[in-house]
Amino acid sequence: MSKRRIKKVAIIGSGIMGSGIACHFANIGVQVLLLDIIPKELTDAEQAKGLTLNDKTVRNRIVNNSLASALKLNPSPIYHKKFANNIATGNLEDDISKVGDADWIMEVVVERLDIKKQVFEKLEQYRTPGTLITSNTSGIPIKFMSEGRSEDFQKHFCGTHFFNPARYLKLFEIIPGPKTDASVMEFLNNYGEQFLGKTSVIAKDTPAFIGNRIGIFSIMSLFHLVKELDLTVEEVDKLTGPVIGRPKSATFRTVDVVGLDTLVHVAKGIADNCKDDESLPLFELPDFINTMIDNKWLGSKTGQGFYKKHVANGKKEILSLDLNTLEYRSAQKAKFATLELTKSVDKVIDRFKILISGKDKAGAFYRKSFAALFAYVSYRVPEITNEWYKIDDAMKAGFGWEHGPFQIWDAIGVEKGIEIMKDEGLEPANWVHEMLASGNASFYSVKDGATYGYTIKSKEQVKIPGQDAFIILDNIRQSNEVWKNSEVVIEDLGDGILNCEFQSKMNTIGGDVLAGINKAIDLAEKDFEGLIIGNQGANFSVGANIGMIFMMAVEQEYDELNMAIKYFQDTMMRMRYSAIPTIAAPHGMTLGGGCELSMHADKVIAAAETYIGLVEFGVGVIPGGGGSKEMALRAQDLFRKGDVELNILQEYFLTIGMAKVATSAYEAFDMGVLQTGKDIVVVNKGRQIATAKAHARLMADAGYTQPVKRKDIKVLGKQALGMFLVGTDSMEAANYISEHDHKIANKLAYVMAGGDLSEPTLVNEQYLLDLEREAFLSLCTERKTLERIQHMLKTGKPLRN
Template identity: 85%
Template sequence: MSTRRIKKVAVIGSGIMGSGIACHFANIGVDVLLLDIVPRELNATEQAKGLTLQDKVVRNRMVNDSLTAALKSKPSPIYHQKFASRITTGNLEDDIAKVKDVDWIIEVVVERLDIKKQVFETLEKHRTPGTLITSNTSGIPIHFMSEGRSEDFQKHFCGTHFFNPARYLKLFEIIPGPETSQDVLDFLNSYGEQFLGKTSVVAKDTPAFIGNRVGIFSIMSLFHAVKDMDLTIEEVDKLTGPVIGRPKSATFRTVDVVGLDTLVHVANGLYENVPKDERHDLFKLPDFISKMMENKWLGSKTKQGFYKLERHKDGTKDILSLDLNTLEYRPNKKANFATLELTKTIEKVVDRFKVLVVGKDKAGDFYRKNFAALFAYVSNRIPEITNELYKIDDAMKAGFGWQHGPFQIWDAIGVEKGIEIMKAEGFEPAAWVNDMLASGVSSFYAIKDGASYFYDIPSKKQEKVPGQDAFIILDNIRKSNEVFKNSGVVIEDLGDGILNCEFQSKMNTIGGDVLAGINKAIDLAEKDFQGLVVGNQGANFSVGANIGMIFMMAAEQEYDELNMAIKYFQDTMMRMRYSSIPTISAPHGMALGGGCELSLHADKVVAAAETYMGLVEFGVGVIPGGGGSKEMTLRAQDTFKKGDVELNTLQEYFLTIGMAKVSTSAYEAFDLGLLQHGKDVVVVNRDRQIATAKAHAKLMAESGYTQPIKRTDIKVLGKQALGMFLVGTDSMEASHYISEHDQKIANKLAYVMAGGDLSEPTLVNEQYLLDLEREAFLSLCTERKTLERIQHMLKTGKPLRN
């Protein structure tokens, strides 16, 4: 095990990528030195101020402007704005000597070999021997960059390719140079995964490495297919989006966001540098791309690309699409395919591929052509770009947001069926695929004893995928470790006396079956186990309560049943808090409404850094009814300090609910009072989250966990707080900041959080507040405008302001 510690890094180059990398190191608590070049001339503002080229503010202008722009960009590159204080800026002339004090230097300058070599020559004069030095190049061969450098430099030098944006995309490619030491590669591999929260992939020093080689092939393949198959860009985006587990931005929208020029730069590089690639001609730009480059239609950065946003004088706007035949923009056309209709009822993406490739329409043709080309291409890239097939899948999932890599898709269709489709489209798999089938192995992957195995070509047998011992992969253990299952949850034994309750409902919404599952999990854990984790590995932890069920009951005026349902939710949350075993919530992605309430009631929260948490019930016309309103009142009271203006503290918690605030990271959730310092923890790598949550549950159980005593000491402020809230909502409605219905919801929340209209501050118990909360929730469900809001959310997924 390496004892190397990274306390300080230097990032050389502060462009979009450099600033993004600097912010991500700041995210994980590392001290960052960000350096860029000195401007050669003054700008107009500097001239007006009478500054000279010797002034520090001028000399650091490039780096400071870049970092400021990055910190203002959306989505933010930083978990919390205060983390930006971990970044010190400077320039490559005055501050270059400071690199002697860092543990790792990352070069992110312009993609030109001559410039990179000059930078490395300068850095070597100041670098302390033994310091890691890496390049974030995406296309220049690593072996060219370290030519002529010292032995120590070459030993500690390699490529570390982050994908943009560095905070959000998980791929971290590590590319060894000719002399890179194995210790350095091993260290970077584990550091990327453990500290940076990345999927680390060691790649070979081949053009565009793994992710971009396959990713750009895939996009260029689509560019050519569009014309050949006479498809529109909307049709391609429909076929290559969420239906096959790819991002919503699919193909053309993604290119608009990334920038067509970026894509063209990599594609041209590949065309020049892989002359022997059997699909070499595919990297040649189609005419329509060349024309778009001439017109500077580069996507979002030039306000038009494959799509264009048109704003009208009346404030309305339309999204126009590019017609690739005429190269003129036209209104967006909705895309529909019969084959896609067949997959609507198939919840799991991996189960859809079999259906898609046998489609009898244009969509079926598209998938057969597309997958045939992709399977042939990736099988032929081994051993050129990597020796192990799982690395190609890892790179595509982590770098391009694919839910399943090419070999996983091929497995889902069936290896033999994949070959049949390939042959029909005029492709052949690489010889090793036929050898694999001949040796009696019928799939690229297998699961044994809760671990993933991949087909290893040299040994012709399944080998364990390395590095998974730090993870618990629920997909791998679900069948073998299942303790209980209903339509909403699966309860798994994680080992060491800890259970996991995994939601399985659509978008992990919380309805009666999920609540029954949580109660069953607590029953089982109290009887035969030591602790409980509530966690899953879906796209989101939970988007909240099943509002469809609430809508049905409210619309049919079944208020007794609705009252019982809300009480059941509240009681379940209270069991999370007051069971005899430690309960851990492991939220990630969206943890909204009821998903947030569940986390508020756990003994401890082990949150992924990318957790977007909030009580958003106002959006559907109600207040938090699963204990959230009670809990925020209790938390406000727990933070009252002596001499505090208690009303101000309560008001902050009131506004968190009233403005439906959602954290943009787990660190922001601490500011909102949704996570608690000293109690809750944040994990940067989501793959480690369930294992970390299990470890905390085990530690709490073994440290002598005692069932908490119910609270009877919650100080509510009564009329004094209620009066202040009502005056506030009144003036907001009068100034048209909120609608009349917003005011009604806010007043109901005010009544709950004030503890009713008590004449003086009083100590109450939790049940008192839960009863007020449930009563308020129910009364709002009798309002027509609330039903309109719920219905609108169910139909469109967007809140209605009525």
């Protein structure tokens, strides 16, 4: 059979979901044809221009306006604005024949079966046999949609359910129809993971599939629990947010964003179509929800839901809904003794045992909500999926849970989970009892660096498929550990490649992390052939440990501070000039020192979702770990004969001065933080460490040679310094920057110009590093810099002073 390739996708329906999916295909370089209906009447503006319904601009108005609105969204659905060029638009009358060129046609129209069937009938007239055809429905049974279609259509038809926003949410549910060919399912499963960067989950054709069935149950169960335990909106959001590894928006803020009407629509769909569900009563809407629906308090889209923005006397306030009186009131701080006990526990997975043993209302809440969740997910097997671990995959990828229900159950202990169920009058499904009786004490286990899971059929632990393209650090950390200190673990990835993993709070870079990097280079140079700096935390690194810098500066321990900055700089230079290839694998927030580290590696394997930048201006200093030096060096590497060299240098200066942060790895190339032809981007973060290892091995096999230190960096001296100083003076005069911003900018200007040399001169990297360190230190003596650092430590937000 010839290999199926996706070069062109046709997306039918350009609403929020359709445009979002179109943008994500464009992100990965696929050509997209986005089609929608033609308008029935002219707008006033079109009439004023004398246009008719036959004009192309009018006929494509709906699709073009939808796409334009999507591209303006923040956060953006697209990695880089240039990728929007991969999308062509049209309408379902003039352009429908073009679907004949598509390798995959996806329907994303309104959730009505009659309309979907009409669309499929029309598409079948132009579709080329063998072309994939799928529906992005979130609830309509797949079997009804393909009724009456040809055999070839039915063979290549299934559901492919993206979650909104398509770029950011990783769940990709694939739902077979009655006649879907097994090869189609296999292809989509692999394509979703490898190309779209998703967690592909094959679901059964049951109402709401996997993600929404469990997610909506979880929220509906909480709605009932709120009344039972008399909890406030703020209390529930405190209990169901980051403390248990869930998004900051927790429960009620999430419902406000999604829209209460959307949630109710799905819940009603489950209640109407799952009459055998043992938890059916929980899908009935509590009175307070019915009242909110009647009042049109649907969340962000109607301006009020569980929360409401209130402006009085020019002051903004977020009000909360009192669920007893159904009136809005000022927010109340939520506090629980049980949560205090988890403050020192960094790993979320280690908190669950503490949370369910709480003696207060929070403890009761966790016991009741987890008991209900565990019982519910156990009964959904094999109804919604034959593999219980697919439920965990779906909840992590679709709802942003750090741990799925079965992982949480394992963390609490399977028997303990059953005990809290029994206290609530619940029982798990029989297969869980059978699992314990067969000598399996947990759902998951780890063996030889791979995750195994209990199988109901064979009653034994079997390797979960699909892991071969991944290296999961959690699975190999203990067995492959080579060295560790309090903030770093160095692991042997096999094939001569080491990995240095940060484990400090938010992966900040302090003394122990730098010691760990140096140790990793020592070990790699002695006994290995390559080194990766990579982790699988929420973020790669939020930068240097500014708390440590603040303490030294306040105590005026300038010699120690000088040594600490030099240690950082020297470590970066060791990475660059080591005898083995060094690879950085940034993802998520990669700020300040995290960005500097990436810039000093031989190669960067960045996750597409990498938010990287030099943000030191926000805390009143300049990049001091080699970042200022590196931007000056990279600017001069772009100088060409006859160039206006000052313009290039100024661009790199502004990248630091404006504390620019790329909103995707692709934007980082524009900023000069990532380098074209050297650094690469992977869409699936799960594959990042494995890809980095492959590149390190490749570089070693190609005969990696230790680089020679640079002595040829052209600095422009007074010529550049003069231009920078005039610029910063005029910016302060125009009130664009404060007096302290002006001072910081002038220090950076001095470094990037290479000092006040009378003419352009060639210097080495150490010369620039010394200037950088001197500038950094002098700024640490400024009261306003200390105020900025203190404010950042307290609030997590920059201060303009």
